Amino acid sequence: AQKVTQAQTEISVVEKEDVTLDCVYETRDTTYYLFWYKQPPSGELVFLIRRNSFDEQNEISGRYSWNFQKSTSSFNFTITASQVVDSAVYFCALSEIRSYNTDKLIFGTGTRLQVFP
Amino acid sequence: DAGVTQSPTHLIKTRGQQVTLRCSPKSGHDTVSWYQQALGQGPQFIFQYYEEEERQRGNFPDRFSGHQFPNYSSELNVNALLLGDSALYLCASSLYGGEGYEQYFGPGTRLTVT
Numbered sequence: 001a002q003k004v005t006q007a008q009t010e011i012s013v014v015e016k017e018d019v020t021l022d023c024v025y026e027t028r029d030t031t032y033y034l035f036w037y038k039q040p041p042s043g044e045l046v047f048l049i050r051r052n053s054f055d056e057q058n059e060i061s062g063r064y065s066w067n068f069q070k071s072t073s074s075f076n077f078t079i080t081a082s083q084v085v086d087s088a089v090y091f092c093a094l095s096e097i098r099s100y101n102t103d104k105l106i107f108g109t110g111t112r113l114q115v116f117p
Numbered sequence: 118d119a120g121v122t123q124s125p126t127h128l129i130k131t132r133g134q135q136v137t138l139r140c141s142p143k144s145g146h147d148t149v150s151w152y153q154q155a156l157g158q159g160p161q162f163i164f165q166y167y168e169e170e171e172r173q174r175g176n177f178p179d180r181f182s183g184h185q186f187p188n189y190s191s192e193l194n195v196n197a198l199l200l201g202d203s204a205l206y207l208c209a210s211s212l213y214g215g216e217g218y219e220q221y222f223g224p225g226t227r228l229t230v231t
Binding site for chain 2: 004037042043044045046047050091093103104105106107108109110
């Protein structure tokens with residue numbers, strides 16, 4: 001069965017601190033996608049990144065970076081120099097790779113990040 | 118470029134009643150998925166519609182049903198509401214056969230059952 005675990009329920013940091021959100025996943029599939037979504041108080045899930053299981057290269061996008069390690073089934077997310085606007089709930093998610101259509105997303109329980117000025 | 122829209126924004130219903138939630142997909146998208154997000158939890162997949170048919174279903178009872186219209190918009194119906202159905206209901210759209218692995222989410226409908 002597929003499962004995503006986000007052990008950190010809530011993290012509080014002061015602005016400009018770096019913070020890492022952990023994500024561990026379980027799947028029997030050899031091919032899959034991993035995602036991170038941000039959910040601000042408005043409720044809408046905002047897509048941040050998709051990574052497929054073939055590509056273990058780390059990725060950096062501005063202050064955001066992602067570390068994918070297949071050996072430990074982890075897909076961690078780091079925010080460098082955090083800002084108050086980064087305050088939100090962050091979800092890690094997993095899906096199978098299907099030939100022609102989008103598979104369902106399996107979400108973790110989320111990590112609430114609070115960044116204080 | 119219109120994103121995913123959902124209506125209504127908020128809804129209050131009484132136990133035992135029925136409710137219909139609506140979703141319009143992002144322009145150009147043809148697949149709609151519905152998720153239920155209970156307070157403090159991650160979204161849980163309910164079902165997915167493509168070509169007006171249910172293609173996948175999560176672990177939800179038959180009280181949860183849906184429909185997709187020729188214009189790709191979708192409805193989620195919940196019958197015999199229970200207190201436990203109180204949640205944020207999210208709709209996501211994607212494109213079949215394209216870069217379809219990105220699901221774009223709407224703002225959700227918050228349902229409260231009293």
